[in-house]
Every structure is written in structure tokens, then in C-alpha cells.
Amino acid sequence: MTNPAAKSALPARPHKPENSPPEAIAGELLQFTYFRGRVALAAILRALGVQIGDEVLIQAFTCIAVPEAILSVGAKPVYVDVEAGGINMDPADLDKKISPNTRAVVAQHSFGLPANISRITEIAEAKGIPVVEDCAHTIMSRVNGKRVGSFGHASFYSYEAAKPVFVGIGGSAVCNDDALERAVRAGYTKYAEPPVSSQLETAAMFHAHGIAYQPSTYWTVRSMFRTLSAAGLIRGNYNKIADQRGPASDFTRRMGRIQKHRLRQELRGLTAQSDHRREVSTAYRTRIRSSAVHHIDFDSGVDPVYGRYPLLTEQRASLVREAQKARVEVAVFYDSAVQPLYGEALRSAGYEPGSCPNAEWASERIISLPTGRQVGRREIDRSVDFLNAFGEVQG
Numbered sequence: 001m002t003n004p005a006a007k008s009a010l011p012a013r014p015h016k017p018e019n020s021p022p023e024a025i026a027g028e029l030l031q032f033t034y035f036r037g038r039v040a041l042a043a044i045l046r047a048l049g050v051q052i053g054d055e056v057l058i059q060a061f062t063c064i065a066v067p068e069a070i071l072s073v074g075a076k077p078v079y080v081d082v083e084a085g086g087i088n089m090d091p092a093d094l095d096k097k098i099s100p101n102t103r104a105v106v107a108q109h110s111f112g113l114p115a116n117i118s119r120i121t122e123i124a125e126a127k128g129i130p131v132v133e134d135c136a137h138t139i140m141s142r143v144n145g146k147r148v149g150s151f152g153h154a155s156f157y158s159y160e161a162a163k164p165v166f167v168g169i170g171g172s173a174v175c176n177d178d179a180l181e182r183a184v185r186a187g188y189t190k191y192a193e194p195p196v197s198s199q200l201e202t203a204a205m206f207h208a209h210g211i212a213y214q215p216s217t218y219w220t221v222r223s224m225f226r227t228l229s230a231a232g233l234i235r236g237n238y239n240k241i242a243d244q245r246g247p248a249s250d251f252t253r254r255m256g257r258i259q260k261h262r263l264r265q266e267l268r269g270l271t272a273q274s275d276h277r278r279e280v281s282t283a284y285r286t287r288i289r290s291s292a293v294h295h296i297d298f299d300s301g302v303d304p305v306y307g308r309y310p311l312l313t314e315q316r317a318s319l320v321r322e323a324q325k326a327r328v329e330v331a332v333f334y335d336s337a338v339q340p341l342y343g344e345a346l347r348s349a350g351y352e353p354g355s356c357p358n359a360e361w362a363s364e365r366i367i368s369l370p371t372g373r374q375v376g377r378r379e380i381d382r383s384v385d386f387l388n389a390f391g392e393v394q395g
């Protein structure tokens with residue numbers, strides 16, 4: 001099927017070397033910075049000309065940030081299922097979901113495990129549809145030596161807690177196509193700095209988190225942040241879609257200069273951080289042999305840098321309960337097709353409950369372990385020992 005309404009096919013024309021040095025990567029990420037990752041995605045969609053009535057394909061097993069960005073430009077999120085037993089978009093289902101109204105595909109590299117990006121771009125571009133890569137969970141994963149984020153027409157990043165680089169709150173857009181980059185640059189002038197009070201509040205949250213968080217304090221810090229967020233004292237991850245009247249003010253803002261300064265500093269450590277995450281994940285992969293959990297397979301040529309290390313388990317409720325008692329960090333997201341929406345509320349993000357069974361299957365079984373700088377030898381041992389003791393050790 002061709003897409004008769006599509007504008008002329010937009011071949012991807014990366015205008016940068018495939019293996020950029022760290023300074024070049026930092027330079028790209030600092031060019032177009034926004035209030036949040038979802039705001040960066042919305043800016044890309046606008047620059048692509050996505051508008052009211054258009055459809056944007058995204059995977060189920062995602063977070064509210066993604067459909068929220070699509071809804072903010074007046075378009076409709078359409079959900080593609082993930083691969084059976086996996087956590088990333090199923091190219092075969094993508095092919096089926098493309099319609100004459102499809103204007104963009106968002107390919108998410110869940111937890112840092114690269115999606116089948118060559119198949120996805122092949123299918124989409126054959127029909128004249130641009131691909132935007134969701135790199136919220138990874139900056140440095142590679143496929144056949146090429147970094148994620150450089151396959152599609154554009155990519156976007158997020159700097160919240162639990163993302164590969166944390167600055168409090170924020171996001172970046174990166175374009176691989178010159179015409180698209182010009183459009184993003186033209187739109188960028190309209191984004192205003194957040195008030196200094198909001199920047200300072202974010203900086204305070206960043207420092208509080210940095211001081212309080214360790215894998216062993218995960219459960220305490222999590223409940224503390226939830227309480228503060230419920231009390232309206234800090235900003236949660238989720239603005240209720242139903243409460244929004246037109247684009248929320250978040251979608252008109254760029255990243256504050258305080259956060260941008262922090263981002264510039266954090267990016268200096270990007271290579272070391274990524275090497276660390278790789279080492280931690282390799283330890284998890286080789287040492288966790290519990291019958292209670294399953295590792296997720298990937299093809300040779302795929303070099304994942306996990307933002308969090310994903311595992312699947314049939315015994316999630318009891319495993320998480322025990323982990324909390326043992327003060328071991330085992331996170332549960334995404335525990336629905338569009339976290340944090342459940343049941344009928346999923347419809348507010350355009351998701352029809354039951355429509356993506358593989359995604360729902362994964363959302364009932366996923367857990368993840370931290371890979372960041374706070375994870376040292378001791379934390380790795382504690383997680384490995386806990387999981388191996390929970391099930392029976394195999395192999």
C-alpha cells in the first residue's frame with residue numbers, strides 16, 4: 001500500500017559522521033533543548049507538519065509522555081503492538097497499522113534495547129512516512145556500530161530521574177535531515193524560558209534526589225517523591241489529559257538555563273556513564289540465573305546501553321513485595337499499555353484496552369534493575385543474590 005496523501009518521500013539524510021566523538025554528541029543534544037522530552041517530540045511533530053486529524057504510530061507499552069505530545073499537536077496516537085515476548089515495536093504490526101492518514105512513526109528503544117530500527121525505517125520510508133526515534137531510555141546504544149537516534153529523521157531525549165542523564169526535568173530534539181532541522185530551528189524561537197522560580201524548584205528536586213537516592217533507598221525515596229507530588233509540592237510525571245484545555249503551558253517552553261548548564265556538565269561524563277551501565281548490565285545478564293526471571297534476547301550486532309536492565313517474570317507481585325522488604329531496587333514500569341493509565345482511562349490516550357495483547361503481556365511481567373552510577377559491586381551482588389535466591393538457580 002502506498003500513502004497517497006503523504007508529501008513526497010523524505011529520505012533520511014544523516015549529515016553527520018556515524019561515530020561522532022562524545023563532544024559532537026553533546027553538541028547535538030544541547031542544540032534544541034525543551035522543558036521535557038514530550039515537548040521535544042511535539043516540536044519535531046510540528047516541524048514535520050503533523051496536524052489535526054493526522055495519525056502518529058507509536059508502540060503500546062510506553063508512557064503517557066508520548067501520546068500526550070501527539071495529542072498536544074491535535075493528532076491521533078495509533079498504537080502498534082510489540083513483538084511477542086519482547087518490549088519493542090513489531091514491524092509486522094506497524095505495516096498493518098499504516099493508513100492514508102499516517103504522518104509519522106515513533107520508534108521507542110525501550111529500556112535502551114534498540115528496536116528493530118532498520119525494518120521500521122524501511123517499512124515507513126517506503127510509504128513516505130518519517131520515523132522519529134524515542135531515545136528517552138538510551139543515548140549510546142548501537143546497532144551494527146551505528147548509534148540509535150541516527151537512523152530516523154529525528155530523535156528525542158529525556159532528562160528526568162530514571163533516564164540515562166538526569167538534570168531534574170528536560171528534553172532534547174536532534175534532527176538528521178537538513179530541511180527538518182531548519183523547521184525545528186524556526187519553531188524553536190517561539191519557546192520561552194520557564195520562570196526562574198520553576199527552574200530553581202527543579203534544581204532543588206535534582207539535588208534532593210541526588211542526595212537521597214541509592215538503590216537501597218529506592219523504595220523510601222519513591223514514596224517520598226510520590227507524597228510530595230500528590231501534595232502538589234513537586235511536579236509529577238503526569239498531567240491528566242482530560243484536564244488539559246488546549247496545549248498546556250509546558251508545551252510552549254524550552255529547557256531552563258539552570259537545567260541546561262547541568263546538562264552540559266552531565267554530558268561530559270556520558271562515555272564513562274555508558275561504559276558503567278554496560279558493565280552493570282553484563283553482570284546482571286551473566287549472573288542472574290533465577291528460574292523466576294527471564295532475560296530478553298537480542299540479535300548479534302545489537303549493543304544495548306540499558307537505562308534500566310529489563311527482566312520478565314511470572315511472579316511479579318510476590319517478587320516486588322520481597323524486594324521491597326529486602327531493600328532491593330526492583331522497579332515496575334510500564335505496568336500498563338500506557339503508564340500510568342489503567343482500564344477505561346486508557347481510552348483518554350487513544351488506547352483501546354485489549355488491542356495490543358503482546359504489550360499488555362509484557363506490562364504484566366516487566367521488572368527492571370538500575371544501571372546508573374549509584375550501582376556499584378555491592379548493589380550488583382545484592383540484586384543478583386536476591387533474584388537467585390527468589391527462584392531456583394539454573395545452568
Ligand SMILES: *Cc1c(COP(=O)(O)O)cnc(C)c1O
Nearest residue numbers: 036037038063065136158159171
Ligand atoms: C520519559 C519518557 C519520555 C519523555 O518524558 P518527559 O517526562 O516528557 O521528559 C518519552 N518516552 C518514553 C518512553 C519515556 O520513558
